[in-house]
Structure formats: structure tokens, C-alpha cells
Amino acid sequence: MSAGFFDQAFLDALSVRARENPRRRQNHNLHPNLEAPAQRFFNAIEPGSYVRPHRHLAPGKEETLLMVRGRLGLVFFDESGAITSTYLLSANSQCIGAQIPLGCWHSVVALEAGSVFFEVKDGPYLPITAEEQAPWAPSEGGPAAAEFEQALYARF
16 A cells, blocks of 8 residues: 655646536545545535535534635524624634534535635545435525525625
8 A cells, every 4th residue: 555645736636626517516535435434535615616504413423624725614504594603714824624513504615716625524424414404595506506605705
């Protein structure tokens, strides 16, 4: 087994794939499969990627996000969908990452092209359930999603 290294060319290529993806984001998984006990991956996200507010309820699904490059807006909501706090995450700032506790409604917005963060959470991978999707937020790809996303961008 050889070591793996991640350079700027790797980040550039991942960002290109994110820009070409209709969802404007792209993962690069380091875990060998979706059943792995640790889910570790780079997530490239571009402006215009709508991440529907959601929460994680399963034990061990707390998310740890660390910025590698670019800027990311992290938004927390209450049960009714009101924004409770926002954080600007950047590899070159005072706040370089976050630990998102279980049950917290949250979303992110890419504030700069080429943004990449590293995410870690316990495996196995579990798709987000209906109970974990914010009922007060528009579905991805829906007509109201762009307007909702713009309101999040306006917070930064």
C-alpha cells in the first residue's frame, strides 16, 4: 500500500468536476466503500450549489468540516426554519471548520469558486431520510430553491 497525497492539481481537478456536475458539487471519497466505519472525503462545492437544509439523527453522524480552500457559509436553523446563526469558514481565517452536532438543522453555501472542504463522519453511509430533510425548505431542483439559496447567500 502506498501513501496518498493531495496537491493543488488534485483540488483543481475536483473543482472542475464540481463545476461540470449539475448539482455544482463533487465528492472524492477516501473510504473504500459506503459500509466503511469512517466516511472521509473531500467535497468540492461551487457557488450555485443548493444544499437543502437538513439534520442528521443517527448516532455517530455528527459532521466535522474542515476547509481546505475557498470560503463556505455555514447556516444553522431552528425547528421552524428561522436562521439562528451563520459562520464564515475559510482555510485562511479565524474559523477553519466546524463540528455539527446531531439534530441541528444546517446548510452550506459556497461563497467562492474552487471551494473545497474535508468532511468526516462515522459510517456506514446512510442517505438522508425524509425526517432529516427540512420540511420548511424547498426541494433541490424545485422552483423555489434558487430564491431560498439567494436568501442564504445574502447572509454573507
